[in-house]
Amino acid sequence: MGSTPTVYDVAERAGVSTATVSRVLSGRNPVLSPTREKVLAAIAELGYVPSGAAKDLAARRTGVLGLCFPDLVGDQDIQGDATYWYDEVIRGMERAARRSGYAVMIAASHESDDIDLVLGVAGRSDGLVVLAHTVPVPMLEHIAMRIPVVMLAAQPGLGEVAHVLDHVSVANETGAYEVTAHLINRHDHDRIAFVAGPPESPDSFRRFAGFRRALDACGLPVPSRPEFHGDFTTVGGRRVAEQILAEGTPPRALVCANDQTAIGVMKALERAGLRVPEDVAITGFDGIQLGEHLRPSLTTVVQPMSRLGTMAVDLLKQRMADPKAPSRTVELPVRFEPRASCGCSEAARPAA
Amino acid sequence: MGSTPTVYDVAERAGVSTATVSRVLSGRNPVLSPTREKVLAAIAELGYVPSGAAKDLAARRTGVLGLCFPDLVGDQDIQGDATYWYDEVIRGMERAARRSGYAVMIAASHESDDIDLVLGVAGRSDGLVVLAHTVPVPMLEHIAMRIPVVMLAAQPGLGEVAHVLDHVSVANETGAYEVTAHLINRHDHDRIAFVAGPPESPDSFRRFAGFRRALDACGLPVPSRPEFHGDFTTVGGRRVAEQILAEGTPPRALVCANDQTAIGVMKALERAGLRVPEDVAITGFDGIQLGEHLRPSLTTVVQPMSRLGTMAVDLLKQRMADPKAPSRTVELPVRFEPRASCGCSEAARPAA
């Protein structure tokens, strides 16, 4: 007994067979009360915990759902002031999974890095959820031959050849359209510029598309390319601000590809003496918590982060039920949240 | 081949034995290049992913670390504005685990609820990390007979009989001492009250102890019990504020057991016309992100959340290396962060 106890140890100690132990544990089959007592006593004394590996192997299911998300900070320990937008995705998924009796296994990784980690998770799960830009698509298509795979917030179809991946995406284009139209119709802006994210970002691209559509619908000139390029970080936003200031007359309104960028731009412009929203209106995208507590509070488009997670679990379950169904894409609605930075008055809501 | 492919399928397709497939996968044994190619081709064609269950069973280790944390919101989906202090613990642990080649399996649960979930995680992990008040201590001692268990932010020894649990705790008492002494020595306060958390909270208790020690050290009268009782939520803080206002002359300074409470109190007092910190100074505890962006920014004691996670992994690894060592408790230092709500000037740091 130098090692961890097994069913055999429990059975021996209780004077029964391993099958009986198994029955007591599952509770699905009838066991005489005195027998059950003996088994439970043995379990308590030995500190027996069933081996998940053996159980999963025999049952051919694991009761685990995997989640892969990008590691944004690399290997260094962060200082404690960062909150990632996918924290809530994790929680949403965990909660939905638990309701369905699943545990969640998580793994962060850089694209094309940590292949073994990802495969390890995939091999131990009944289904896999992957955030965009975390795992190369070919590997996902490989994994999808074994278990259902759902991609979150990725451009459906991008780089896929087998079309076996389900998708949960958000209404990027609609959101950008709404916020842009709001600036035009509600605040009478006509010199509006778009601050993009990284050039290769599909999210940024879709949002720019919505931006253009709004300009077009309102009869304003439509740029073929974004006027400015950030990189989804506040630092990048700051750089954009410098560029704007250097170029002479700044636009009267800036639609930023995400909140971080907007915050960086806003802070830098304010430091240069411009007032937001009086001199320049600014909007973001994502709905990170910080934006709500800034002064001025940040007008944005809120993504339903928690629902991304729960919806992913839904799709996983559906596909387990019907593996042959054609691959699906669910687009989640976003919510336009006008706040102070676009010129609307500070919301009445308390800060906490 | 209607089902998921196994080593046998790969071996057959590649015209080799299962042992060779295993060798190619592990990369630990020499395999002739042409052989390897054939195997890799078969793997790609079949979409083969090794079964974690079988692997773990054979290897008698899982490469997974478990993490149990409390589910604060129960079963309802939250609105998207909540950030929990343990999000960062999760990330810290995930990162440390990954550096050591482990994946992380998470499970939220209410105390004494979801027993099967917790046992399931324990049975699939090489080590378990548990946040305080998540799993009943007797069950943890049971699990600890199988795999190492580390408790986070719990009162070491509380309710334990076997003393097999390792602990990572934070310097609650020291932190509360520091913040209280700061109010006395730096801001000349002498009418300070403590706003406790739930009566049964060890954290709240320890912080109150530090509060008392500071009063005592400075020659001020020492209360035997906290003057006010919140419940660690902003709503609870609001209620405390009402009580304070109803009772006549409010204290000149309030040391709150955590940030949420402090924020609730602060907002409610301000709404009643009191100024913070001029009329009443307020301090929190935890260092949640929101406190930094409030106006006035919240003076607090910052817990090293991320390090809780990394340290837990450290302890786990140490115990795996030496299972017989006496149980350990590591106390992590906290950092006193004076900001505006205690009377210090707004920090120069930018909001983003």
Place this chain on the structure above:
DNA sequence: TTGTACGCGTTATCAC
């Protein structure tokens, strides 16, 4: 109601 014995998909230990 309880016991026996086989299979689940790997890894590892032998021989070849």
Place this chain on the structure above:
DNA sequence: GTGATAACGCGTACAA
């Protein structure tokens, strides 16, 4: 360098 084969610990027919 490669191929048989025996564990690993648990479900679960099937038999008793």
